[in-house]
Amino acid sequence: MLTIKSEGEVEIEVRRSRFVCALARVSDDAQAQAFLARRRALHAFARHNCSAWIAGGQEKAHDDGEPSGTAGAPMLQVLRRRELTETVAVVTRYFGGVMLGAGGLIRAYGSAVTEAVDAVGVVELRPMLVLTVDVDHAHAGRLENDLRGLGHEVRDIRYGAEVAIDVCVPEPDRDRFVARLTDLTGGRAGARETGRTFVEVDASPHTS
Template identity: 50%
Template sequence: MQDEYRTVAHAGVHETEINHSRFLCALAPAATEQEAQDFVAAVRKEHADATHNCWAYVIGADACVQKASDDGEPGGTAGVPMLQMLLRREMRYVVAVVTRYYGGVKLGAGGLIRAYGGAVGETLDALGTLTRRRFRLATVTVDHQRAGKVQNDLRATGREVRDVRYGEAVTIEIGLPDADVDAFRAWLADATAGSAGFELGGEAYGDA
C-alpha cells in the first residue's frame, strides 16, 4: 500500500472563460469507480445542453484505475490533459468533469489541452486538497480509572482516536503510523503501569 495520497477535501465547481468559451470544472472525491461514474452521469445530466462534458478520474491509492473521455473534442485534447493534471498533482480517489459551453472561437489542439488541463489545475487550487496517510489500526483496552487520562494524552500528542467504547473496560481504537508502533507500545505500558491491552489490526488511511 502507498504510504499516503492526496485527494480533494470536498466537491465543488470552478469556472474559467477562454475566448468566450465557458469551462466549468466539477471535482469530487470518489471512493470507487462506480462513485466516479455516477458523478460523471450527474454532471452530464445537469449540463445536457453543453457542447462537451469531458471527464477523468483516478481511483486507488496507487492510481490503479485511470480513465478519461474527450466527449467529442479532438482525440487527446480534453480527457487526457485532465487526467495528466490529476496525476501530476498526485491526486487519488478523485473525479473531474469539465463542461464546455462553446463561445464561437476555436481554440486549436494546443489551446484545448491547456484549457482542459488548466481548468482542473485551477479548480484543485480553488477547492484545496488534503493528504491522507496510511495507518495501522490498533486497539487499546484500559480500565475506567485510567481511560480519561489515556484519551487526553492521546489527543494531546495528536494521535487519531477513531472510536471509544465503554464496557467492563474501555476500548479505544486508534490509528498509528507503522514507524510509531513500538514506541507507542512502550509509552502505553509506562502510562498504565503495564495494565493496558494493546492489539494491532489492519491498515487504513486517515487525514494526515
C-alpha cells in the same frame, strides 16, 4: 497517497467559452462513471462534458466530442502531475462561438482542472493501524487525555467491563506506541490491532 480535500467546482472563461470543472473523490471506476452521469444530466445542454479520473488503480480520459487528445488527456495529465488518486474531474464546456484550436483547447481544459484542484485543496491519505487500548475505568479519562496530548487521533471510545479506546498509529510507530502506553499506564493497559484506516493530512501548498 494524495487526493482532493473535497468536492468542488470552478468555472473559467476562455474566449467566450465557459469551462466548468467539477471534482469529486471516488474509489473506483463505477463511482467515477456515476459522477460523470450526474454532471451530464446537470449540464444536458452543454456541447461537451469531458472527463478524466484516476481511481481504483485505473486511469480513464474522455474527450466527449472534442478533437482527440485535446480535452481528456490534458485533464488526466493534471491529475498525474499533482500525483492525485481517487479523483474524478469533469469539465463541461459551453461553446462561446470562437474556435480555440487544438493548443487552446489543451490549455483551457488543463487550466480548468488545475484551478479546481487549487480551489478545493489536496490531502495526503496516510495509512494507519487502528489499535484498541483496553484500560480500566479509573484510568481511562486520564489516558485519553494523554493520548490526545501526544498527538494521537482517538477514533472511538466504548464502555463495558473495561474501556476500549481506538487509536490511530502509523505502522512503523507501533512498537514505540506500545512502549509509551506501558509507561503511561504502568503496564495496566494493553493494545491490540483491530483494523486499518487512512488519516487525512492537509497537503495543499501554503503561501505566506
